[in-house]
Amino acid sequence: MSAAELLDLGSVLFLFAAALLSLAAGVGIVRFPDPLSRMHAATKPQILGLVCALVALGLQAENGATVAALVPILAFQMLTAPISAHMVGRAGYRTRHLRRDLLIRDELADAIDKAHADAARHDTEPDLPGLVTDEDTSDWRP
Amino acid sequence: MSGRITEIGRWQGFLLQLPLLVWLVVLWLLLWGHITVISVLTGVIVALVVTRLFYLPPVDLSGRFSVYWGLAFAWHFAVDLVRASVLVAWQAVDPRGVPVNSVLAVQLHTRSDLIMTLTAEAISLVPGSLVVEVDRERSLLYVHALGTPDDAAIERVRHSVLVVEERIVRTLGSEHDVWMINRERRAAGRPPLRLSARQRRYEDAREGR
Structure with a gap:
Protein backbone atom coordinates (compact mmCIF):
# COMPACT_ATOMS: atom_id res chain seq x y z
CA MET A 1 0.00 0.00 0.00
CA ILE A 104 -33.10 14.88 40.32
CA ARG A 105 -31.54 18.01 41.80
CA ASP A 106 -31.71 21.71 40.93
CA GLU A 107 -29.43 23.88 43.02
CA LEU A 108 -30.15 26.95 40.86
CA ALA A 109 -33.84 26.77 41.72
CA ASP A 110 -32.84 26.38 45.37
CA ALA A 111 -30.65 29.49 45.15
CA ILE A 112 -33.45 31.47 43.45
CA ASP A 113 -35.99 30.40 46.07
CA LYS A 114 -33.57 31.42 48.80
CA ALA A 115 -32.97 34.82 47.16
CA HIS A 116 -36.73 35.41 46.93
CA ALA A 117 -37.25 34.32 50.53
CA ASP A 118 -34.44 36.58 51.79
CA ALA A 119 -35.83 39.50 49.78
CA ALA A 120 -39.33 38.95 51.17
CA ARG A 121 -37.98 38.83 54.73
CA HIS A 122 -35.94 42.03 54.41
CA ASP A 123 -38.36 43.69 52.00
CA THR A 124 -35.67 44.27 49.34
CA GLU A 125 -35.04 43.30 45.75
CA PRO A 126 -34.01 39.65 45.39
CA ASP A 127 -30.27 39.16 44.90
CA LEU A 128 -30.62 36.59 42.12
CA PRO A 129 -27.71 34.57 40.79
CA GLY A 130 -26.49 35.90 37.48
CA LEU A 131 -28.77 38.90 37.79
CA VAL A 132 -28.78 41.18 34.75
CA THR A 133 -30.15 44.60 35.48
CA ASP A 134 -31.71 45.34 32.09
CA GLU A 135 -33.86 42.27 32.32
CA ASP A 136 -37.10 41.96 34.23
CA THR A 137 -36.43 39.21 36.74
CA SER A 138 -39.08 40.22 39.25
CA ASP A 139 -41.12 37.11 38.57
CA TRP A 140 -38.22 34.91 37.67
CA ARG A 141 -39.09 31.62 39.26
CA PRO A 142 -38.52 28.42 37.32
CA MET B 1 -4.96 43.21 42.75
CA SER B 2 -6.99 46.23 41.77
CA GLY B 3 -4.42 48.54 43.29
CA ARG B 4 -1.88 47.22 40.83
CA ILE B 5 -4.14 47.93 37.89
CA THR B 6 -4.57 51.61 38.67
CA GLU B 7 -0.81 52.09 38.91
CA ILE B 8 0.11 50.59 35.59
CA GLY B 9 1.54 52.98 33.10
CA ARG B 10 1.16 53.28 29.36
CA TRP B 11 3.91 50.82 28.63
CA GLN B 12 2.53 48.15 30.96
CA GLY B 13 -0.91 48.72 29.49
CA PHE B 14 0.55 47.96 26.10
CA LEU B 15 2.24 44.83 27.45
CA LEU B 16 -1.08 43.61 28.85
CA GLN B 17 -2.63 44.08 25.40
CA LEU B 18 0.26 42.33 23.69
CA PRO B 19 -1.07 38.73 23.91
CA LEU B 20 -4.31 39.86 22.25
CA LEU B 21 -2.41 41.72 19.48
CA VAL B 22 -0.14 38.73 18.84
CA TRP B 23 -3.14 36.40 18.68
CA LEU B 24 -4.92 38.68 16.19
CA VAL B 25 -1.83 38.83 13.96
CA VAL B 26 -1.43 35.04 14.11
CA LEU B 27 -5.10 34.64 13.22
CA TRP B 28 -4.70 37.02 10.30
CA LEU B 29 -1.71 35.01 9.04
CA LEU B 30 -3.60 31.73 9.44
CA LEU B 31 -6.47 33.10 7.39
CA TRP B 32 -4.14 34.30 4.62
CA GLY B 33 -2.23 31.03 4.74
CA HIS B 34 1.18 32.54 4.02
CA ILE B 35 3.73 34.69 5.82
CA THR B 36 5.09 37.63 3.85
CA VAL B 37 6.20 41.11 4.82
CA ILE B 38 2.92 42.54 3.54
CA SER B 39 0.69 40.04 5.34
CA VAL B 40 2.51 40.57 8.66
CA LEU B 41 2.42 44.34 8.23
CA THR B 42 -1.30 44.44 7.35
CA GLY B 43 -1.93 42.00 10.20
CA VAL B 44 -0.31 44.35 12.72
CA ILE B 45 -2.27 47.32 11.34
CA VAL B 46 -5.58 45.43 11.41
CA ALA B 47 -4.87 44.17 14.94
CA LEU B 48 -4.17 47.70 16.17
CA VAL B 49 -7.27 49.11 14.46
CA VAL B 50 -9.49 46.30 15.79
CA THR B 51 -8.26 46.69 19.37
CA ARG B 52 -8.84 50.47 19.20
CA LEU B 53 -12.26 50.31 17.55
CA PHE B 54 -13.69 47.39 19.51
CA TYR B 55 -12.23 48.21 22.88
CA LEU B 56 -12.68 45.56 25.56
CA PRO B 57 -11.81 45.87 29.21
CA PRO B 58 -8.27 44.53 29.66
CA VAL B 59 -8.04 40.95 30.84
CA ASP B 60 -6.39 40.79 34.21
CA LEU B 61 -3.53 38.41 33.51
CA SER B 62 -1.68 37.04 36.51
CA GLY B 63 1.71 37.16 34.81
CA ARG B 64 2.24 33.49 35.62
CA PHE B 65 2.21 30.86 32.92
CA SER B 66 3.31 27.28 33.38
CA VAL B 67 4.08 25.53 30.11
CA TYR B 68 4.08 22.13 31.79
CA TRP B 69 0.61 22.54 33.27
CA GLY B 70 -0.64 24.12 30.06
CA LEU B 71 0.37 21.01 28.14
CA ALA B 72 -1.09 18.79 30.87
CA PHE B 73 -4.36 20.72 30.61
CA ALA B 74 -4.38 20.38 26.81
CA TRP B 75 -3.79 16.64 27.02
CA HIS B 76 -6.52 16.06 29.63
CA PHE B 77 -8.82 18.31 27.64
CA ALA B 78 -8.32 16.25 24.46
CA VAL B 79 -8.90 12.96 26.30
CA ASP B 80 -12.01 14.30 28.06
CA LEU B 81 -13.35 15.73 24.79
CA VAL B 82 -13.19 12.32 23.10
CA ARG B 83 -14.65 10.57 26.14
CA ALA B 84 -17.48 13.07 26.59
CA SER B 85 -18.33 13.05 22.88
CA VAL B 86 -18.56 9.27 22.71
CA LEU B 87 -20.56 9.21 25.95
CA VAL B 88 -23.09 11.84 24.82
CA ALA B 89 -23.31 10.19 21.39
CA TRP B 90 -24.14 6.93 23.15
CA GLN B 91 -26.67 8.58 25.49
CA ALA B 92 -28.35 10.06 22.41
CA VAL B 93 -28.99 6.65 20.89
CA ASP B 94 -29.20 4.57 24.10
CA PRO B 95 -32.27 2.34 23.66
CA ARG B 96 -32.94 2.38 27.43
CA GLY B 97 -34.30 5.91 27.19
CA VAL B 98 -33.13 9.41 28.02
CA PRO B 99 -30.90 10.10 31.04
CA VAL B 100 -31.83 11.73 34.35
CA ASN B 101 -30.14 15.11 34.82
CA SER B 102 -29.42 17.70 37.46
CA VAL B 103 -28.47 21.36 37.83
CA LEU B 104 -25.77 21.87 40.40
CA ALA B 105 -24.00 24.89 41.82
CA VAL B 106 -20.22 24.60 41.75
CA GLN B 107 -18.27 26.97 43.97
CA LEU B 108 -15.02 27.87 42.21
CA HIS B 109 -11.93 29.01 44.10
CA THR B 110 -10.89 31.78 41.75
CA ARG B 111 -12.05 35.39 41.61
CA SER B 112 -10.58 35.93 38.18
CA ASP B 113 -12.94 36.53 35.26
CA LEU B 114 -10.49 34.95 32.85
CA ILE B 115 -10.15 31.70 34.77
CA MET B 116 -13.89 31.53 35.36
CA THR B 117 -14.50 31.99 31.62
CA LEU B 118 -11.90 29.41 30.63
CA THR B 119 -13.29 26.93 33.15
CA ALA B 120 -16.83 27.46 31.89
CA GLU B 121 -15.68 27.00 28.28
CA ALA B 122 -13.66 23.89 29.07
CA ILE B 123 -16.33 22.12 31.11
CA SER B 124 -18.97 22.84 28.46
CA LEU B 125 -16.92 20.83 26.00
CA VAL B 126 -15.81 18.23 28.44
CA PRO B 127 -17.44 16.09 31.11
CA GLY B 128 -21.15 15.87 30.35
CA SER B 129 -21.86 19.36 31.63
CA LEU B 130 -23.23 22.68 30.39
CA VAL B 131 -23.16 26.08 32.07
CA VAL B 132 -26.71 27.32 32.68
CA GLU B 133 -26.00 30.38 34.78
CA VAL B 134 -22.97 32.22 36.11
CA ASP B 135 -22.85 34.07 39.39
CA ARG B 136 -19.81 36.26 38.92
CA GLU B 137 -20.03 37.94 42.31
CA ARG B 138 -19.80 34.66 44.18
CA SER B 139 -17.71 32.72 41.62
CA LEU B 140 -20.50 30.18 41.23
CA LEU B 141 -21.13 28.18 38.10
CA TYR B 142 -24.56 26.59 37.73
CA VAL B 143 -23.93 23.50 35.66
CA HIS B 144 -26.43 21.23 33.95
CA ALA B 145 -25.13 17.68 34.05
CA LEU B 146 -26.41 14.99 31.73
CA GLY B 147 -26.87 11.50 33.09
CA THR B 148 -26.65 11.82 36.87
CA PRO B 149 -28.79 9.00 38.26
CA ASP B 150 -27.68 9.43 41.92
CA ASP B 151 -25.88 11.69 44.38
CA ALA B 152 -22.54 9.98 43.75
CA ALA B 153 -22.76 10.90 40.05
CA ILE B 154 -23.59 14.51 40.96
CA GLU B 155 -20.58 14.75 43.24
CA ARG B 156 -18.40 13.24 40.50
CA VAL B 157 -19.47 16.03 38.12
CA ARG B 158 -18.82 18.67 40.80
CA HIS B 159 -15.38 17.21 41.41
CA SER B 160 -14.55 17.05 37.71
CA VAL B 161 -15.39 20.75 37.30
CA LEU B 162 -13.09 21.64 40.19
CA VAL B 163 -10.31 19.48 38.72
CA VAL B 164 -10.58 21.43 35.45
CA GLU B 165 -10.42 24.70 37.39
CA GLU B 166 -7.37 23.46 39.27
CA ARG B 167 -5.54 22.64 36.03
CA ILE B 168 -6.28 26.08 34.62
CA VAL B 169 -5.20 27.80 37.84
CA ARG B 170 -1.96 25.80 37.79
CA THR B 171 -1.39 26.97 34.23
CA LEU B 172 -2.09 30.69 34.57
CA GLY B 173 -3.73 31.38 37.90
CA SER B 174 -2.55 34.13 40.24
CA GLU B 175 -0.85 33.46 43.56
CA HIS B 176 -4.15 34.19 45.27
CA ASP B 177 -5.98 31.52 43.22
CA VAL B 178 -3.32 28.91 43.98
CA TRP B 179 -3.51 29.87 47.64
CA MET B 180 -7.32 29.41 47.69
CA ILE B 181 -6.96 25.92 46.21
CA ASN B 182 -4.15 25.00 48.58
CA ARG B 183 -6.14 26.19 51.57
CA GLU B 184 -8.98 23.86 50.69
CA ARG B 185 -6.62 20.98 49.97
CA ARG B 186 -4.98 21.39 53.37
CA ALA B 187 -8.38 21.59 55.07
CA ALA B 188 -9.41 18.35 53.34
CA GLY B 189 -6.15 16.69 54.41
CA ARG B 190 -4.81 16.46 50.87
CA PRO B 191 -1.26 17.54 50.03
CA PRO B 192 -1.09 21.10 48.64
CA LEU B 193 0.10 21.77 45.10
CA ARG B 194 3.86 21.78 44.77
CA LEU B 195 4.86 25.28 45.77
CA SER B 196 7.46 27.54 44.31
CA ALA B 197 9.51 29.56 46.77
CA ARG B 198 7.60 32.68 45.71
CA GLN B 199 4.22 31.01 46.20
CA ARG B 200 5.29 29.74 49.63
CA ARG B 201 6.33 33.26 50.68
CA TYR B 202 2.98 34.60 49.48
CA GLU B 203 0.97 31.98 51.36
CA ASP B 204 3.02 32.40 54.52
CA ALA B 205 2.39 36.14 54.40
CA ARG B 206 -1.37 35.70 53.85
CA GLU B 207 -1.74 33.15 56.58
CA GLY B 208 0.41 35.10 58.99
CA ARG B 209 3.07 32.48 59.50
Missing part, protein backbone atom coordinates in the same frame (compact mmCIF):
# COMPACT_ATOMS: atom_id res chain seq x y z
CA SER A 2 1.46 3.33 -1.00
CA ALA A 3 1.68 6.36 1.23
CA ALA A 4 -1.07 8.13 -0.70
CA GLU A 5 -3.40 5.17 -0.26
CA LEU A 6 -2.67 5.11 3.48
CA LEU A 7 -3.54 8.79 3.69
CA ASP A 8 -6.75 8.14 1.76
CA LEU A 9 -7.64 5.32 4.13
CA GLY A 10 -6.98 7.59 7.12
CA SER A 11 -9.21 10.28 5.64
CA VAL A 12 -11.98 7.75 5.00
CA LEU A 13 -11.86 6.52 8.58
CA PHE A 14 -11.88 10.03 10.06
CA LEU A 15 -14.70 11.15 7.77
CA PHE A 16 -16.70 8.08 8.75
CA ALA A 17 -16.17 8.84 12.44
CA ALA A 18 -17.19 12.46 11.79
CA ALA A 19 -20.37 11.32 10.05
CA LEU A 20 -21.26 8.94 12.89
CA LEU A 21 -20.72 11.60 15.55
CA SER A 22 -22.75 14.17 13.62
CA LEU A 23 -25.52 11.61 13.21
CA ALA A 24 -25.47 10.93 16.96
CA ALA A 25 -25.60 14.69 17.62
CA GLY A 26 -28.61 14.98 15.31
CA VAL A 27 -30.36 12.03 16.95
CA GLY A 28 -29.65 13.56 20.36
CA ILE A 29 -31.17 16.89 19.38
CA VAL A 30 -34.37 15.16 18.28
CA ARG A 31 -34.50 12.62 21.08
CA PHE A 32 -33.47 14.54 24.19
CA PRO A 33 -36.52 16.00 25.89
CA ASP A 34 -35.58 19.60 26.77
CA PRO A 35 -33.28 22.40 25.49
CA LEU A 36 -30.70 21.87 28.24
CA SER A 37 -30.20 18.22 27.32
CA ARG A 38 -30.28 18.99 23.63
CA MET A 39 -27.46 21.48 24.00
CA HIS A 40 -25.23 18.66 25.23
CA ALA A 41 -25.80 16.85 21.96
CA ALA A 42 -25.19 20.07 20.05
CA THR A 43 -21.79 20.73 21.65
CA LYS A 44 -19.86 17.58 22.47
CA PRO A 45 -20.25 15.01 19.65
CA GLN A 46 -20.51 17.90 17.23
CA ILE A 47 -17.07 19.27 18.20
CA LEU A 48 -15.35 15.89 18.05
CA GLY A 49 -17.07 15.24 14.70
CA LEU A 50 -15.70 18.52 13.44
CA VAL A 51 -12.21 17.62 14.68
CA CYS A 52 -12.43 14.32 12.77
CA ALA A 53 -13.62 16.04 9.59
CA LEU A 54 -10.82 18.63 9.84
CA VAL A 55 -8.21 15.90 10.39
CA ALA A 56 -9.52 14.09 7.30
CA LEU A 57 -9.19 17.33 5.32
CA GLY A 58 -5.74 17.96 6.77
CA LEU A 59 -4.53 14.53 5.64
CA GLN A 60 -5.52 15.38 2.07
CA ALA A 61 -4.07 18.89 2.13
CA GLU A 62 -1.26 19.49 -0.29
CA ASN A 63 0.23 22.54 1.39
CA GLY A 64 0.55 24.16 4.75
CA ALA A 65 -1.84 26.98 3.89
CA THR A 66 -4.83 24.64 3.88
CA VAL A 67 -3.88 23.20 7.26
CA ALA A 68 -3.36 26.73 8.58
CA ALA A 69 -6.90 27.62 7.53
CA LEU A 70 -8.27 24.63 9.47
CA VAL A 71 -6.81 25.81 12.80
CA PRO A 72 -8.97 28.95 13.21
CA ILE A 73 -12.07 26.96 12.19
CA LEU A 74 -11.53 24.61 15.11
CA ALA A 75 -10.47 27.35 17.51
CA PHE A 76 -13.58 29.43 16.87
CA GLN A 77 -15.91 26.43 17.04
CA MET A 78 -14.41 25.47 20.39
CA LEU A 79 -14.77 29.02 21.70
CA THR A 80 -18.25 29.76 20.37
CA ALA A 81 -20.08 26.42 20.70
CA PRO A 82 -20.09 26.48 24.53
CA ILE A 83 -21.21 30.12 24.52
CA SER A 84 -24.13 29.58 22.17
CA ALA A 85 -25.08 26.43 24.08
CA HIS A 86 -24.96 28.44 27.31
CA MET A 87 -27.12 31.24 25.88
CA VAL A 88 -29.75 28.81 24.55
CA GLY A 89 -29.70 26.75 27.74
CA ARG A 90 -29.95 29.84 29.91
CA ALA A 91 -32.88 31.18 27.91
CA GLY A 92 -34.51 27.75 28.05
CA TYR A 93 -34.13 27.59 31.81
CA ARG A 94 -35.47 31.11 32.34
CA THR A 95 -38.49 30.52 30.12
CA ARG A 96 -39.16 27.23 31.92
CA HIS A 97 -38.56 25.10 28.86
CA LEU A 98 -37.22 22.22 30.84
CA ARG A 99 -38.46 18.90 32.08
CA ARG A 100 -38.41 19.20 35.86
CA ASP A 101 -39.36 15.53 36.21
CA LEU A 102 -36.01 14.59 34.65
CA LEU A 103 -34.00 16.67 37.13
